[in-house]
Amino acid sequence: MQGFIDSLLATTTTGLSRELAYLGGMIGFGALVVFGFILPMAGITSWLERRVWAKIQSRVGPNRVGPGGFLQWLADGLKNLLKEDVIPEAADPTLFRLAPYIVVAGFVAAFVAIPFAGSLIIADLNIGILYISAVTSLVVVGILMAGWSSNNRWSMLGGIRSASQIISYEIPAGLSVFPVVLLSGTLSMQGIIENQGWAPVDWHMFHSPFTLAAFLMSYIALLAEGNRTPFDLPEAESELVAGFATEYSGMRSLLFFLAEWGNLYVIGAIMATLFMGGWQVPAFTDNVVLLTVAQFGMFFAKTYFWVFVAMWIRATLPRVRVDQLMSLCWKYMVPIAMVNMFGTALVMVVIPEGSRLMSYALCGLMLFGLVRFGRRVNYHLKRSRRYDTVGAIMPV
Amino acid sequence: MSDYIPVFFTLVFAAVIVAVMVSLNRILGPRTEANAIKDAVFECGNEPTGTAWGVRFAIKFYLVALLFIVFDVEVVFMYPWAVIFRELGWFGFVEMMVFMGILVVGYMYAWRKGALEWR
Numbered sequence: 099m100q101g102f103i104d105s106l107l108a109t110t111t112t113g114l115s116r117e118l119a120y121l122g123g124m125i126g127f128g129a130l131v132v133f134g135f136i137l138p139m140a141g142i143t144s145w146l147e148r149r150v151w152a153k154i155q156s157r158v159g160p161n162r163v164g165p166g167g168f169l170q171w172l173a174d175g176l177k178n179l180l181k182e183d184v185i186p187e188a189a190d191p192t193l194f195r196l197a198p199y200i201v202v203a204g205f206v207a208a209f210v211a212i213p214f215a216g217s218l219i220i221a222d223l224n225i226g227i228l229y230i231s232a233v234t235s236l237v238v239v240g241i242l243m244a245g246w247s248s249n250n251r252w253s254m255l256g257g258i259r260s261a262s263q264i265i266s267y268e269i270p271a272g273l274s275v276f277p278v279v280l281l282s283g284t285l286s287m288q289g290i291i292e293n294q295g296w297a298p299v300d301w302h303m304f305h306s307p308f309t310l311a312a313f314l315m316s317y318i319a320l321l322a323e324g325n326r327t328p329f330d331l332p333e334a335e336s337e338l339v340a341g342f343a344t345e346y347s348g349m350r351s352l353l354f355f356l357a358e359w360g361n362l363y364v365i366g367a368i369m370a371t372l373f374m375g376g377w378q379v380p381a382f383t384d385n386v387v388l389l390t391v392a393q394f395g396m397f398f399a400k401t402y403f404w405v406f407v408a409m410w411i412r413a414t415l416p417r418v419r420v421d422q423l424m425s426l427c428w429k430y431m432v433p434i435a436m437v438n439m440f441g442t443a444l445v446m447v448v449i450p451e452g453s454r455l456m457s458y459a460l461c462g463l464m465l466f467g468l469v470r471f472g473r474r475v476n477y478h479l480k481r482s483r484r485y486d487t488v489g490a491i492m493p494v
Numbered sequence: 495m496s497d498y499i500p501v502f503f504t505l506v507f508a509a510v511i512v513a514v515m516v517s518l519n520r521i522l523g524p525r526t527e528a529n530a531i532k533d534a535v536f537e538c539g540n541e542p543t544g545t546a547w548g549v550r551f552a553i554k555f556y557l558v559a560l561l562f563i564v565f566d567v568e569v570v571f572m573y574p575w576a577v578i579f580r581e582l583g584w585f586g587f588v589e590m591m592v593f594m595g596i597l598v599v600g601y602m603y604a605w606r607k608g609a610l611e612w613r
Contacts, residue, residue, distance in 0.1 A: 117496070124500040132507040182523045183516070187533035188545060199512050206508035210501050221500045228573060246547075250535040254546045262555050265562040272569040279576040344536055349519035353512060421612035428561070428610040432601075436594065439572075443579065447587050450580075 128220045131209055140359040141171030147359070147409045154413040174352075181348040186249065189345060193247035197240050198346075198353040204236030205360045212367045213287050215377050215393035217386075226287035227275055227372070231268070234323070234364065237357065238264045241332070244354070245342035256341020259420065260332030264323050266427045271319035273435035277312045277442035278302050278372045291376030296396075298464075299457040303373040306453075308441030310460055313373040315435050317404070320368060322427070324361040327412040331420055366404035367397075374400050557609050568597055 145160065145168060152159025160167035185194055211226045213219040223229050238261050245257015279285060281302055282293035294300050303313040322329035332341045343354045370376055377393035418426070445452075526532070535542050572590070579586050604610060 121496060121499060125503045128500050128504050129507060132504060132511070137511070179515070179519050179522050180524075181519070182526060183519050184532065186535045187528075188535055188542070195516075198516070199509055202512050203505050203508040206511070207501060207504055210504050220504065221497045223497055223501075248535065249546050250542075251537065251546045251549060254549060255551070258551055258555055262558045265566075266558055269562065269565045269569070272566070276572060276576050279573070280579045283577055283580050285573065285577060339536065339538075348523055349515045353515065424558070424612040425610065429605070432565070436598075440591070440594070443587050443590070446579065447584050450583075 124221055127218070128210070131214075131220060132206055136206060136209060136360055136363075137356075139363060140356045141175065142168075143359040143362060143405060144174070144355070145171045147412070150406065150409045151413040154410065178349050178352040183348040183350065184345075186345050188249040190247040190249065193243050194345075197244035197247060198350050200240030200243060201237050201357045202240075202353055204233055204240060205357045205364060207233040207236070208364045211287050212364065213291060213371065213376060214397060215390045216288075217390060218394065219288060222286055222288045225285050227279070227285050227290070227368075230287075230364070230368065231272060231275070234361070235264075235268065237361070241342050244346070248342070248345035250345050252339050253342050253344045256332045256344070260325060260342060263325075263329065263332060263423060266424060267319045267322035267329075267431075270315055270427060270431035270435040271323055273432070273439055274312045274316035274319060275372065276439040277305075277309045280439070280442050280446060281305060281309070287371050287376075291371055291378060294375040294378060296375060296378040296380050298375075299454070299461050300378075301373060301375045304457045304460045304464070306442060306445045306456060307460065308438045308445065309373070310464075311434065312438040312442070313369075315431055315438065316372065317365075317369055317407075319427075319431060319435075320365045321408060321411070322423070324365055324408075325358060326362070326365075326408055328415040328418045329423060330412075330417060331423060362405045362408055363401060365408065366401035369404045370397060370400035376400070554612060561604060561609065564597075564600065 148170070149159045149167065160170040163169040163173045185191055208230045210220045211223045211229050213222070241260045242257045245253045245260070248254070278290060282290045284290060284293070294302055298304060303310055325332050343351050346354065377397040379389070379392045379396050381389075382392070383389055535546070571593070575582075575586060575590055
């Protein structure tokens with residue numbers, strides 16, 4: 099943010115007024131991000147998610163409000179605004195009211211350290227990634243609070259399940275960050291991105307096989323931390339009637355879901371930053387504004403790709419069982435994450451400058467896998483179209 | 495330190511979002527008269543018996559919390575090591591191997607004792 103303000107201010111401004119301009123810029127940009135980006139983005143993600151599921155499951159999805167149902171999220175918000183706000187008599191009223199604040203604060207605070215472009219970040223904290231994993235843990239407190247204060251057995255179970263799940267998956271998620279921190283030697287989000295290049299071979303995920311594995315571990319662990327399918331046991335509708343959110347009505351219940359969709363963006367942004375080169379674009383122009391726009395577009399595209407994959411997974415996979423969830427975490431992901439960390443460290447001490455050949459090989463392997471996958475999808479699409487024509491001739 | 499001022503302001507903004515939305519809901523939403531059925535907690539249509547706060551939950555949740563404490567403290571110790579790893583080289587690698595070796599012994603003990611089983 100400071101470099102951006104420097105380029106705007108006259109060179110003569112110095113001292114206190116410059117410090118004030120930095121502070122004002124950071125806070126102003128923070129307000130813009132919170133009110134102008136997070137809220138619409140979380141809403142639009144909810145609409146997009148339903149559209150994506152509908153497409154995958156051969157349904158139509160919300161298509162009435164606005165073009166293609168685009169304004170559905172506003173309609174949903176309005177509808178929740180006009181509902182009665184009920185607090186059960188048996189509940190603990192203070193904690194019941196406090197829980198949404200904690201949950202929303204937990205995910206909004208993460209956006210402070212999430213970069214949007216080279217110079218667009220609210221505050222480039224030097225402990226960036228540690229800060230993000232710390233504040234997103236606040237959500238656990240909020241969920242536990244919501245579950246306990248509802249005085250409802252379903253909510254209680256959902257809250258406790260959620261807490262045990264999130265804290266368990268925090269271990270592999272935390273360990274999977276280490277390969278990246280080892281490579282870049284900094285915790286700052288911008289520093290991690292600057293350590294990579296715009297070309298896929300320069301991304302952290304292709305440094306060695308261990309970082310590629312850490313990348314996959316990281317995504318799985320983050321999905322579990324965000325209570326997403328296939329790890330959405332805390333809010334399992336069919337067993338726990340929405341879990342910790344059972345007793346919440348009106349706007350308060352919507353705030354929990356706002357946090358969930360907002361968290362999706364945080365997950366995508368972490369993946370893009372740590373492993374995929376973040377906002378790095380080839381230096382094609384000297385124009386700062388144009389470059390910033392390109393960087394923002396790049397970062398947003400990478401982030402939204404992971405948001406889309408999360409939607410895709412939710413539309414495809416069934417939920418795991420609770421014992422499978424726990425053994426996956428403690429018996430598989432924790433050891434694998436440890437091996438990844440030491441593998442990366444070993445590669446770094448054996449070949450300190452890194453091996454381009456290995457990066458190219460891994461990149462090629464990934465490309466090969468993607469092409470195979472694309473052909474497979476294409477084959478199945480063709481097959482399903484053939485059956486569609488049969489259905490048209492002989493309606494069932 | 496001035497980097498952390500925006501963190502405070504962002505938390506204030508988050509609180510503003512929740513406060514505004516909830517109070518708008520209070521103002522715009524309907525208010526029907528309270529009655530025993532509406533104010534009861536949901537229990538699949540049954541009348542709720544007692545409170546949920548007396549429910550005892552399984553010991554395995556405590557085990558998970560204990561394991562989490564052990565591993566999370568370990569992760570915190572590794573952050574400074576990871577940041578300066580390039581300067582440390584082989585020395586840092588061996589040192590951390592020893593540290594992790596001790597931890598892995600504890601991890602294997604927990605595994606053999608069945609603390610990782612979900613029964």
